[in-house]
Amino acid sequence: MRTVVTLLAAALALSAETRVFQGFTLFDGTGKPQVADAAMIVTDGRITWVGAKSALKKPANAEVADLTGKFVIPGIINLHCHLGNTKALAQDPKNFTRDNVNDQLKTYAKNGVTAVLSMGSDQPLVFDMRAEQRAGRPSLTRIYTAGRGFTGKAGYPTLAPGMKGVPYEVETEAQVAAAVKAEAAKKVDMLKVWVDDHLGRDVKIPTALTAAIIREGKRHGLRTSAHLFYLEDTKKLVAAGLYGVAHSVRDKPVDDELIALMKKHGAWMAATTLTREYSVFTYVKGAPFADDPWFVRSVDPADRATIKTKAFQDKAALDHTYPRYQNEFMDIAKRNIKKLADAGVKIGFGTDTGPPARFPGYFEHLEMEFLVDSGLTPVQILTAATKNSAEFLGESKNFGTIEKGKWADFVVLGKNPLTEIKNSRSVEQTWVAGNRAY
Numbered sequence: 001m002r003t004v005v006t007l008l009a010a011a012l013a014l015s016a017e018t019r020v021f022q023g024f025t026l027f028d029g030t031g032k033p034q035v036a037d038a039a040m041i042v043t044d045g046r047i048t049w050v051g052a053k054s055a056l057k058k059p060a061n062a063e064v065a066d067l068t069g070k071f072v073i074p075g076i077i078n079l080h081c082h083l084g085n086t087k088a089l090a091q092d093p094k095n096f097t098r099d100n101v102n103d104q105l106k107t108y109a110k111n112g113v114t115a116v117l118s119m120g121s122d123q124p125l126v127f128d129m130r131a132e133q134r135a136g137r138p139s140l141t142r143i144y145t146a147g148r149g150f151t152g153k154a155g156y157p158t159l160a161p162g163m164k165g166v167p168y169e170v171e172t173e174a175q176v177a178a179a180v181k182a183e184a185a186k187k188v189d190m191l192k193v194w195v196d197d198h199l200g201r202d203v204k205i206p207t208a209l210t211a212a213i214i215r216e217g218k219r220h221g222l223r224t225s226a227h228l229f230y231l232e233d234t235k236k237l238v239a240a241g242l243y244g245v246a247h248s249v250r251d252k253p254v255d256d257e258l259i260a261l262m263k264k265h266g267a268w269m270a271a272t273t274l275t276r277e278y279s280v281f282t283y284v285k286g287a288p289f290a291d292d293p294w295f296v297r298s299v300d301p302a303d304r305a306t307i308k309t310k311a312f313q314d315k316a317a318l319d320h321t322y323p324r325y326q327n328e329f330m331d332i333a334k335r336n337i338k339k340l341a342d343a344g345v346k347i348g349f350g351t352d353t354g355p356p357a358r359f360p361g362y363f364e365h366l367e368m369e370f371l372v373d374s375g376l377t378p379v380q381i382l383t384a385a386t387k388n389s390a391e392f393l394g395e396s397k398n399f400g401t402i403e404k405g406k407w408a409d410f411v412v413l414g415k416n417p418l419t420e421i422k423n424s425r426s427v428e429q430t431w432v433a434g435n436r437a438y
Contacts (some may be wrong), residue, residue, distance in 0.1 A: 002104060004172075011028035011391065015273055015415065016043050016044050016061075016235065017043065017044050017045075017133060017434070018043045018059050018061055018062040019041070019042045019043075019062060019063045019065060019310055019434065020039065020040070020041050020042075020056070020058050020059070020062045020063070020064045020065065021039065021040045021042070021065045021067055021069065021072070022038075022039040022040075022053050022056060022064065022065070022066060022068075022069035023037060023038075023039070023053060023066050023068030023069060023070070024037075024038055024068070024069075024070045024072045024412070025037070025038065025040075025066050025069075025071045025072070025416065026038035026040075026050070026068070026072050026370055026385070026402065027071070027072070027074075027147075027382065027384060027417070028050070028074070028188065028381065028402040028403065029073070029074040029130070029359050029386040029387040029400060029401035029402060030298060030387065030401045030403065031061060031383070033411055034416075034418060035051075036410055037052065037053045037054070037094070038050070038051065038052060038053060038072070039051065039052070039053040039056040039070075040408075041056075041058075041059065041062065042408040042434045043059075043434075044063065044137075044406060044432075045408055045433040045434030045435065046136045046405060046406065046407055046408060046433075046434065047402065047403065047404055047406055047407075047408050048100045048404060048405075048406065049404060050402055050403065050404060053226065053424070055093065056149035057218075059127065062220035067412060070412050070413065070428065071413040071414070071417065072166070072402065072412055072418050073112075073382060073386065073402075073410065073411050073417065074114075074386035074387070074400055074401055074402050074409060074411070075112065075113070075114025075115065075273045075386065075399065075409035075410055075430065075432065076111075076112045076113045076114060076115050076244075076364060076385045076386065076409055076411065076424075077113070077114065077115045077116070077117075077349065077385060077386060077389035077390060077393070077399075077424035078108070078115070078116045078117065078242075078271075078348035078349065078350055078351055078353065078364060078389075079117045079200060079270050079389050079392055079393070080117065080119050080246055080247075080270070080271035080273055080346045080349065080350030080351060080352050080387075081103050081118055081119065081350070081352070081354045081360065082115065082118060082119060082120075082352070082353070082354030082355055083096075083104055083105075083116065083118040083121075083122060083126065083143070083354060084100050084101040084104065084118075084122065084123065084125075084126070084165075084298035084354075085121055085123075085162060085354070085355075086099070086355055087100055088300070088301050088303065089303065089306055089307075089356045089357060090161070090162070090163040090299070090356060091161055091162030091163070091355055091356055092161075093123055093158070093162065093166060096122070096123035096125060096126075096130065097103050097125070101126070101129060102122040102140065102284070104354070104360050105140040105141040105143070106140060106141075106437075106438075107298050107360045107361045107435035108255065108360055108364075109141045109430045109432065109438045110297075110298055110361060110426040110427070110430070110438045111360075111361030111362065111364055111425075111427055111430075112362075112364075112411035112413075112424070112438075113141055113361065113364055113389075113430075114141055114143035114399070114409040114410075114411070114429050114430060114431075114432050115141060115143075115144065115389075115393070115395075116141055116143065117143070117145070117189065117190060117350070117351075117393065117398070117410070118143065118144065118145045118146065118354075119146050119149065119190075119192045119227075119246065120145065120146045120147070120149020120150070120166075120167060120192030120193075120194070120315045121148075121149065121163070121167070121354075122145050122146070122148065123167075124239055125211070126143065126145045126147070127145070127147075127186055127187075127301075128189070129143055130143045130144075130145060134289065135270065136276075137301065137417075137432075137433040137434065137435055138269055138432050138433055138435070139432060139433070139436070139437055140375060140430065140432065140437050141241075141437065142409075142432065144189040144190070144393055145188055145190075146184060146188055146189065146191060146192035146225070147183045147186055147188035147192075148166070148167060148168060148179075148193070149166075149167040149168070149191075149193060150167055150168045150170055150176075150179065150192065150193040150194070150205070150209075150210075151167045151168070151169055151170075151193065151194045151205050151283060152169060152170065152171070152203055152205035152206060152209060153169045153170070153171045153203070154197050154202065154203050154206050155167075155169060155202065155203040155204060156194050156196045156197060156202035156204065157188065157194055157196075157198075157202070159202055167375070168207055168367055170205070170213075171209075172209075173208075173209065173212045174212055174357075176212040176216055177212075177216050177222045179215075180213060180216040180219075180222070181215055181220065181221060183222075184217075184221075184222055188222065188418075189222040189393065190222070190223055190224070190225050190243075190244070191213060191214075191217045191222050191223065191225070192224070192225055192226070192227070192246070193210050193213050193224060193226045193227070194203065194226070194227040195207075195210055195226050195227060195228050195229075195233050196227055196229045196230075198230065199321055199355045200265075201349040204233075207233070207236050207237070208236055210213075210226065210240070210395050211236075211237070211240040211241075213225075214237070214241045214242055215240075215241070217323060220240065223238040223243035223244070224241075224242055224243055224244070224272075225242075225243060225244030225246045225270055226242055226244070226245065226246055227246050227247055228245055228246065228247055228249065228252050229247065229253055230251045230252075231249050231250060231251055231252040231253075231254065231255070231258065232250070234249050234258060235257060235258050235261060238258065238261045238263070238265055238267045239261055240264055241265060242265075242267055242323040243266075243267060243268065243270075243396035244267070244268050244270030244271070244348070244424065245267060245268065245269050245270055246270055246271050246273070246350070247267055247273045247276065247333075247352070248269065248272060248273065248274070248332075248333035248334075248336050248337050249332070249333070249336050250277070250332050250333045250336075251329075251332070252270075252332070253332065253335060253336060253339070254336045254340060255417065258347060259339075259340065259343045262345045263343070263344065264345075267345075268346045268347070268348055268392055269337065269341075269346065269347045269348065270338045270347070270348040270350065270392055271348055271349065271350025271351070271352070272333075272347070272348075272350060272351075272367060272371060272374075272384075273350055273351055273352040273367075274330065274333055274334065274337075274367055274369075274370040274371065275351045275352070275353070275358065275363040275366050275367045275370065275376070276330055276351065276352035276358065277325050277330045277333055278330065278366070278370070279358050279363075280319065280321070280322050280325040280326075281316075281322040281323070281325050281326035281330075283312060283313055283316035283357060284316045284317045284322055285313065286307075286308060286313055286315055287293075287307050287308070287342065289366070290304055290308050293316060294360075294362060294365070294425045295359070295362045298359070298360075298361040298362055298374055298384070299359055299362065299364070301334060303359075307357060308381060310371055322332065322398045326342070328375065333354040334370065334373060334374035334375075335374070337371070337374050337376070338374045338375040341376060343379065344393075346388060346390060346392075346424065347380070347384045347386050348384055348386070348389045349367070349384045349389050350383075350394045351363045351364055354380065363397055364385075365422070365424050365425045368381050368421045369421060369422060369423050370383070370419075371384075372421050376418055377422075378418045378419075378421045379418060381421060382417060382424075383419075386400050386401045387401050388400075388403065406429055407416070407432075407433045407434070408429065408433065409432050409433065410430075410431050411427055411429070411430050411431075412427070412428045412429035412430075412431075413426045413427060413428065414428050
């Protein structure tokens with residue numbers, strides 16, 4: 001009997017898909033220093049060994065990849081995107097097709113993003129695509145979804161093009177309870193609520209209804225993340241049990257009261273989204289990145305041509321709030337992120353990419369540059385985008401760091417991102433669950 005078991009184990013070992021990656025400099029995301037001349041064994045999509053190449057014992061049946069001179073980091077995780085609804089710079093739920101979502105996942109993977117949390121604007125197809133991924137080993141960027149988000153009656157963002165009918169528009173706590181139950185039945189990964197009046201131009205959901213969403217979510221084992229703008233709203237909702245602050249506070253500097261509340265309740269600065277603020281004003285005088293080769297490689301040529309036109313610039317200038325975003329709100333957001341990080345509040349990573357002219361892939365790397373401008377170090381930024389963001393999703397056991405037992409979600413870079421954050425752009429390979437995604 002023992003001989004049969006031994007033979008069976010040997011047969012299984014021979015049939016396993018085993019790869020060895022060697023010669024690279026490793027940033028594993030755990031807080032340890034980079035390791036030069038490292039190696040990693042991946043078997044059936046999971047890391048079975050990682051360490052110094054000098055200690056490597058190559059399995060006899062392994063495929064070997066020489067990454068000498070390269071830099072390996074955990075896959076980037078974006079905790080705030082909007083999948084599928086945008087095509088040709090237009091937002092419409094009709095665009096939410098399998099092909100369009102897959103095209104966007106490919107773009108994320110091309111830029112080293114191995115998981116995304118789509119925040120409240122998804123169509124039912126997203127649950128089929130997520131289920132297909134989770135039934136096996138995904139070969140594209142992983143999908144997490146907040147399903148259908150929440151706002152008040154005629155509330156922000158229902159007046160934005162393509163957004164009417166996308167979120168629930170709730171007026172009573174009974175409606176909240178029914179809607180949360182419906183989302184819980186779909187097994188959403190997070191609840192999302194928009195709490196904003198767009199500087200007085202739109203209707204803002206009442207605090208009591210947002211508190212009810214948080215409360216009902218907890219009854220179903222779900223956490224809630226909120227689009228926020230104002231300091232006072234953030235304080236009230238964190239006190240009510242909000243899990244994720246989905247944008248930096250932008251109207252005022254954060255204060256000690258908010259910091260104490262966030263630490264007491266375990267609330268996260270879940271998504272920094274500085275590129276979201278940038279997108280409000282950057283197109284008024286033409287996108288300065290439009291001819292950047294890294295941008296060109298990931299963007300439809302027609303979209304790129306459009307954002308360079310005077311008509312597009314004039315349209316952007318019609319939003320008369322843009323000078324405040326450029327001269328006020330962007331700087332407040334940066335300072336608040338730095339203050340929260342210094343105070344020990346947990347920081348995740350997100351960009352709000354997906355809506356028109358918030359370009360998936362490129363904006364993730366631009367976000368990192370803005371975070372350096374905010375005063376964060378490359379180590380802090382990469383940790384937020386990998387280890388921390390996996391923790392926010394409740395996936396620390398599966399990915400976010402490069403450690404034994406975790407899925408092999410990682411990125412191969414040509415340059416060292418710790419010496420210059422722009423080197424995060426030097427993506428040469430992206431792997432998801434041990435499958436080559438780019």
